[in-house]
Amino acid sequence: METSAAxxxxxxxxxxxxEFNEAEWIVFTQHLSFATLKKKxxxxxxxxxxxxxxxxxxxxxxxxxxxxxxxxxxxxxxENELVxxxxxxxxxxxxxxxxxxxxDTKLITFTRRDMDQMLANPxxxxxxEHFGRMVAEHYICCYEDRVVSFLTxxxxxxxxxxxSTGKEILQRMPQHYIAHFLGITPVSLSRIxxxxxEPHLNPPR
Amino acid sequence: METSAAxxxxxxxxxxxxEFNEAEWIVFTQHLSFATLKKKxxxxxxxxxxxxxxxxxxxxxxxxxxxxxxxxxxxxxxENELVxxxxxxxxxxxxxxxxxxxxDTKLITFTRRDMDQMLANPxxxxxxEHFGRMVAEHYICCYEDRVVSFLTxxxxxxxxxxxSTGKEILQRMPQHYIAHFLGITPVSLSRIxxxxxEPHLNPPR
DNA sequence: ATATTTTCTTATCTTTTGTTAACGTTTTGA
DNA sequence: TCAAAACGTTAACAAAAGATAAGAAAATAT
Numbered sequence: 001m002e003t004s005a006a007x008x009x010x011x012x013x014x015x016x017x018x019e020f021n022e023a024e025w026i027v028f029t030q031h032l033s034f035a036t037l038k039k040k041x042x043x044x045x046x047x048x049x050x051x052x053x054x055x056x057x058x059x060x061x062x063x064x065x066x067x068x069x070x071x072x073x074x075x076x077x078x079e080n081e082l083v084x085x086x087x088x089x090x091x092x093x094x095x096x097x098x099x100x101x102x103x104d105t106k107l108i109t110f111t112r113r114d115m116d117q118m119l120a121n122p123x124x125x126x127x128x129e130h131f132g133r134m135v136a137e138h139y140i141c142c143y144e145d146r147v148v149s150f151l152t153x154x155x156x157x158x159x160x161x162x163x164s165t166g167k168e169i170l171q172r173m174p175q176h177y178i179a180h181f182l183g184i185t186p187v188s189l190s191r192i193x194x195x196x197x198e199p200h201l202n203p204p205r
Numbered sequence: 206m207e208t209s210a211a212x213x214x215x216x217x218x219x220x221x222x223x224e225f226n227e228a229e230w231i232v233f234t235q236h237l238s239f240a241t242l243k244k245k246x247x248x249x250x251x252x253x254x255x256x257x258x259x260x261x262x263x264x265x266x267x268x269x270x271x272x273x274x275x276x277x278x279x280x281x282x283x284e285n286e287l288v289x290x291x292x293x294x295x296x297x298x299x300x301x302x303x304x305x306x307x308x309d310t311k312l313i314t315f316t317r318r319d320m321d322q323m324l325a326n327p328x329x330x331x332x333x334e335h336f337g338r339m340v341a342e343h344y345i346c347c348y349e350d351r352v353v354s355f356l357t358x359x360x361x362x363x364x365x366x367x368x369s370t371g372k373e374i375l376q377r378m379p380q381h382y383i384a385h386f387l388g389i390t391p392v393s394l395s396r397i398x399x400x401x402x403e404p405h406l407n408p409p410r
Numbered sequence: 411a412t413a414t415t416t417t418c419t420t421a422t423c424t425t426t427t428g429t430t431a432a433c434g435t436t437t438t439g440a
Numbered sequence: 441t442c443a444a445a446a447c448g449t450t451a452a453c454a455a456a457a458g459a460t461a462a463g464a465a466a467a468t469a470t
Contacts, residue, residue: 065353065356065357067357072356072357074352074353074356074357086345086346086349087345087346087349087350090342090345090346091346096353097353125331126330126331126334129331129334129335129338130334132338132342133334133337133338133341136338136341136342136344136345137295137337137341139341139345139348140291140292140295140341140344140345140348141291141292141295141296143344143345143348143349143351143352144291144292144348145292146348146352147279147348147351147352147355148270148279148301148302150352150355150388151270151277151279151385151386151388152270152272152277152279154456155456155457156456174416174417174418175417175418176416176417176418180356181356183355183356184457184458185457185458185459186417186418186419187418187419187420187457187458187459187460188456188457188458189418190418190419190420191419191420191456191457192456193418193419194419194420359426359458360426360427361426379446379447379448380447380448381446381447381448389427389428390427390428390429391447391448391449392427392428392429392430392448392449392450393426393427393428394448395448395449395450396426396427396449396450397426398448398449399449399450
């Protein structure tokens, strides 16, 4: 895909947060870069400051943490979504999260430095503040749902919920990633799937 | 406490996000209200749109959900913190969360309508966009930590972590609220506390 | 094409958590 | 002040999840 098509997809995506006029768009795009991340390569790693945000044109990434030598997948991003180690990006401090390409992934990126320049540019400052606010508010809503699901739902309920809403994750991700995303082990998810798929075998109450 | 002292505390609090000059502060404060929430009364309830944000001058609140007739406490806010049912406030849709005063609580509040007016007021718009962005980014960082704790830590580890960082919650909240906040039952937390307090009784490995 | 790795399931055993109930204590409210 | 409600612990049992290992199937890489 050539860059102009990717840019117009990005512009369309951004419209849910902010609309740029032509002059603004020209300046904004001057701060963008194109990047390719080969499968299994890292967008960011623990100990490094994640100084950029990416928009996934094609491909997919997963977020994970290392715990006792095991990697725990926490989230995924797909085409037409943003990717970053948000806390690290926002605070400027080293992160704790791996963000890894699951396939060859094409990205449009901007750095924190670019964003700060735009925020300091009178022509763009107001729109970038608005953009940042809208994106952050969007993620707050996502996070709120996710935290509530951990507090109020069992792993089985979270899996059933994913069945009804998480088509893309279910279709494209190996099951052990999904298990950790749900907060359980792969073995446990396998058992839950068995329970759920064969409810007629369960004892009546 | 008289209102002017409360206002200057609020102003001090806000400085971590945005600094107002005198003219701006005067206009901003014209959009603020003072409210008292008696113990056990609700700041917001499920089914209602939470159309306001509060700043807790004195008191404390808890956030909870009803699940199968039981209430599940998910979070707390104390003096010098904001309170809202954020997703509802941000989307304008009815929420699913109870926010209840745990003590008589004094608040400074502004409504979504006030915020929208300020965002539409050229004198304040830029600062309010910035304010909104900074607050939202702050909460994203909090949420990210919380989600990661559910993915990578056992309930016992989350409790130990709370022991080292959550003085205020531990001192002021009944234990069964803390249990649900950690994602477990009160009985389970009681057992964890016993394990943790008597490690010498555990079998050596 | 085939050897290797990854993925998923299943089994076994252990640990933890949930559920329910009982009991004593503390707090609350009328 | 006193009855009622709320709170924390413990016990007993059931259910679920974690840990480990083994084996088969699928995907991947060379």
